[in-house]
Amino acid sequence: MSHKIEIDPKPRFDLSPQLYMQFMEPLGTTDSSVEAAWDFATHSWRPQFIEVVRQLGPGCIRWGGILTSFWKWREGVGPRDQRKPMLNYLWGGLESNQVGVHEILDLCQQVNADPLMAINFAADGRPAYLNTAAGENRAGTPEEAADLVSYCNDPDNAERRANGQPEPWNIKLWQIGNETSYPKAGQRFTSEENVTHYREFAQAMRARDPRIKLIGWGDEERDSDRWWVTDLLDAAEGEIDYVAAHMMHQRPQRENSILVSQEYARDYDCAWEELGEIYGAVVTKLDTLRQKIEATSAPVPLALTEGHLSLRPHNTNTLLHEWLSGLYHARVMSLYERNGDLVKIATLADFFGTRWTVNAVMLGGPHQNAYLMPVGVIMQFFKDHSGPHGLQVTPAVGSLELSASRSDSRVYLHVVNTDLHRSEALDLALDQTVIRSARVFEIAPGDVAAYVDHERPNPFTPVERSVEVKDNRVSWTFPAASVSVLELDIATDAIGQ
Structure with missing residues (x-):
């Protein structure tokens, strides 16, 4: 779903x-x-x-x-x-x-x-x-x-x-x-x-x-x-x-x-x-x-x-x-x-x-x-x-908890998948705004018991992935127990901007 x-x-x-x-x-x-x-x-x-x-x-x-x-x-x-x-x-x-x-x-x-x-x-x-x-x-x-x-x-x-x-x-x-x-x-x-x-x-x-x-x-x-x-x-x-x-x-x-x-x-x-x-x-x-x-x-x-x-x-x-x-x-x-x-x-x-x-x-x-x-x-x-400006966003959809902000030309959507076992998909659009490109940064260790110490100092490094923009919408499936940010580059001359 x-x-x-x-x-x-x-x-x-x-x-x-x-x-x-x-x-x-x-x-x-x-x-x-x-x-x-x-x-x-x-x-x-x-x-x-x-x-x-x-x-x-x-x-x-x-x-x-x-x-x-x-x-x-x-x-x-x-x-x-x-x-x-x-x-x-x-x-x-x-x-x-x-x-x-x-x-x-x-x-x-x-x-x-x-x-x-x-x-x-x-x-x-x-x-x-x-x-x-x-x-x-x-x-x-x-x-x-x-x-x-x-x-x-x-x-x-x-x-x-x-x-x-x-x-x-x-x-x-x-x-x-x-x-x-x-x-x-x-x-x-x-x-x-x-x-x-x-x-x-x-x-x-x-x-x-x-x-x-x-x-x-x-x-x-x-x-x-x-x-x-x-x-x-x-x-x-x-x-x-x-x-x-x-x-x-x-x-x-x-x-x-x-x-x-x-x-x-x-x-x-x-x-x-x-x-x-x-x-x-x-x-x-x-x-x-x-x-x-x-x-x-x-x-x-x-x-x-x-x-x-x-x-x-x-x-x-x-x-x-x-x-x-x-x-x-x-x-x-x-x-x-x-x-x-x-x-x-x-x-x-x-x-x-x-x-x-x-x-x-x-x-x-x-x-x-x-x-x-x-x-x-x-x-x-x-x-x-x-970004320096906060946006109004639905706090949660399904197991995904959200917060959003923006700069002049980019929207940031933070997504926390609170389900420890199942991934969750999101299909996103911006009101009266053209999305030019998108990418996601993702922290998804695959194990909630993954740990950090002096011998393992960087187990939670975010991974960058490209995201397709189709019909001015972005879809992404967020892994279980993950923290991600969708970054959307937008057209600043779009309607409403």
Whole structure:
């Protein structure tokens, strides 16, 4: 059976290049992450790390995570022998601060990614960082955050110039608040305090550079159905450019889940069914966020600044090495593209590390090359084969889930075949538009258990195939458990263009 569809190629919204963002956070003894990517002998990023990140091509790199609740930016600038090490109160160990503001922004420049800087938002109201086990108060202040804006963006900032950077970086995106609503009541700000402190920080930061774009925290409160976005957007109208939430609770819905350790390998069909339930929870949360944002007095775009599949063992499940996880992440990426009118910043993974399988990039030892995990392959694939304008498209036909975009002369149709066993055919036309030529790029390993590791770093390389255009229609059969993109070169002088 072949499904017939017709797509209107009229642009509906701008598709943000920051939809494929990555975020980095030092993870101490939990995962060597940032420090594993840094060469302490040459004081530079490891060349193989830079190479694979350029391949991944994130449009944006965020410095953030819970670490920013106790991060003091001045401890990581200036002469290396004078930088103050920092206890990693969350992830364990001691951070050398050899990777600080300059090094983070150097990475962004080397891989051509926009930086997104998260600041220490008064420790997000967390008592553990207001009075630490070592007797420190690690909370940031509005003045500290404003000083960081000046350090990065003021052309005449003397402190930055003295530290060897004459030109400003002109960072546009800044996040105020990270998972602020997630701890239990009494271990964080209230929603009202979040609004009050957000406005204090926003006003101080904008006083230094009125051009910056600010992201405030608006996710759901723990053990409650209260969403902070309502209070934030109603009270901070005109002072906020994006509202942040995280897709961090992508975990099994069943009490006796098969998605634990390697139990999934006993029954991939059952595992896929469970992953479908998790995907349904992502859809529900995104729909709820849209409703909450649009119901406020001053709606703004959504920034999903963290989010990954959360399976046990915590962040180390081996399924994330396998193609079944890539297929899952393609569904989520397609969902974000279809909702690109609202979602302007997003990620599917943590960025890089040596242990956590939720990373997009897996590092190795000094003599091992870095490689993309399946989630990284998917983010790169969607980023490399998308246009700047989103199109309206039927979300699903049969087992095929769809998202579409276009450039001036090309339409991109992403197709995820969610059936693990059967191929599915699609017959496609574009409304009042001539299709001049077509091709398909296809990731179809033929086995949902296909995996990636240091010995097999490229098992998911897309294959390009030519596609016949007949009577101004394109037909293609998508293999089972595949992720593909149909690229249609179109006549720009056609009716309706």
